[in-house]
Amino acid sequence: MEQYTEKFKELLINYTPKLLTALAILIVGLFAIKLIVKGSKKIMKKQDVDITLQKFLGDLFSWALKALLFVTVISKLGVATTSFAAIIGAAGLAIGLALQGSLSNFAGGALIMIFRPFKVGDLIEAQGIVGVVKEIQIFTTHINTPGNKLAIIPNGSLSNGNIINYTAEGKLRVDLTFGVSYDADIKKTKDVLMNVLTSNPKTLKDPAPTVNVSELADSSVNFAVRPWANTADYWDVYFETTENVKIALDKAGIEIPYPHAVEIQK
Template identity: 75%
Template sequence: MQDTATKIVTPEKDWLTQFKEVAFDYAPKIVAALIILIVGLFVINMFVKLARRLMKKRGIDATLQKFLGNLLGWILKILLFVVVASKLGVETTSFAAIIGAAGLAIGLALQGSLSNFAGGVLIMIFKPFKIGDLIEAQGVTGVVKEIQIFTTQLNTLENKLAIIPNGSLSNGNILNYSAEGKLRVDHVIGVSYDADIKKTKEVLMKVLTANPKVLKDPAPTINVSELADSSVNFAVRPWSTTADYWDVYFETLENAKVALDAAGIEIPYPHSVEIQRKG
């Protein structure tokens, strides 16, 4: 006769037992993997900071410092991921095969990202610009804030953050306004046909030479550029440093207007405006 006191093992109890056994077996591995991950990320951050300090001490370009620091951080984090995975029981050999296969698939899917990475490398090698330069590229004008592995960040003149992929940046046209250290400011100022050309040039030249932000070398130039319908136009071209460009630009216009008025030299209205005023 079968013992009625015999316990019946239900599927639910069997599953719970197996879960406890698996959890008991893997708990130390998971804890160890978490410790390795946390400590590893801390060590990587400290190592990258140390590497950047060493590069700075050796006088390596600031742009290259950030780029190499970011690249070093990514490589070390990938290695840390492999170590953590192996600690959880993933075979290193099979894991390497998985990474290789995944790398091929990801490479095909992320051709644009690889192009951006290659573009970042080209920018580092040929250095068409560096951090702090004012450049124009891909329809954006701004100061280079940071060159990362895949993108370059610019602060625009309106203080907006522009992020440009390195692939398109390295393959497109780049205007570097800071490379030569000097910029020419171009103005066209028109005066009446009744005005004396020599006197007008003298008045405008005094405006330029009186401004300490206008460079003496190259010297500013003033020339008649056009005999327009209602005015004689002068090409007014002072030079400035990159940092002083906008100051010279606006100060030249304002001071020229004040000086011409004081000298009695008329700045005429266009014919269409004169007809409207008379009408």
């Protein structure tokens, strides 16, 4: 016991300074990394770097500095960096095989940043989810859905799947269909529908809205109503047009067919 006690005291005396030094480097290093990353983001912001790229590069810079700090702390504890590099290489191979999905997500994030199919603030549809891009991280992309739910999509599947960017062109066509009675006058109906579109200030004049007969259905003549709107006004135009069409058709005496319940007399 005396031998073990003496050995423990010897190790404690020899390694305590190294341990305290490594701990101090770790604490100061993490604080310095935080300041450096924050400062780099400010510089990128002043240089008008895209906000999407700011976040991605900031995260990447942070991970790289933390990896360098980790190696520095290990070396201060007395672990040879050459031996440690070999261990890291072997461990990296094993971890890489175990985390193929994560590496795929990292590569996907890099591809998104290179080819830029969308950016923060864009309204997109991908992986069955529609929403506004809130943040693009190294491994995942965060999307806010219309119901204000946060959807987190892995970058690997996102970069390899179909993406519809509703914001990219700046304008969207609103596709609506309205049915009227076969007794209604087609020209009058088209004039009423067009007047609804042109009287809405949020409906764009270029491209011009269109109204056309799209189908002669079983119980109605269907009209394809196609106004155009800025991306931000899409839902306003959609709902306002739907409401105003009903009001205008009623005012013009044009019937909108609907199923009638048939009363069976006994």
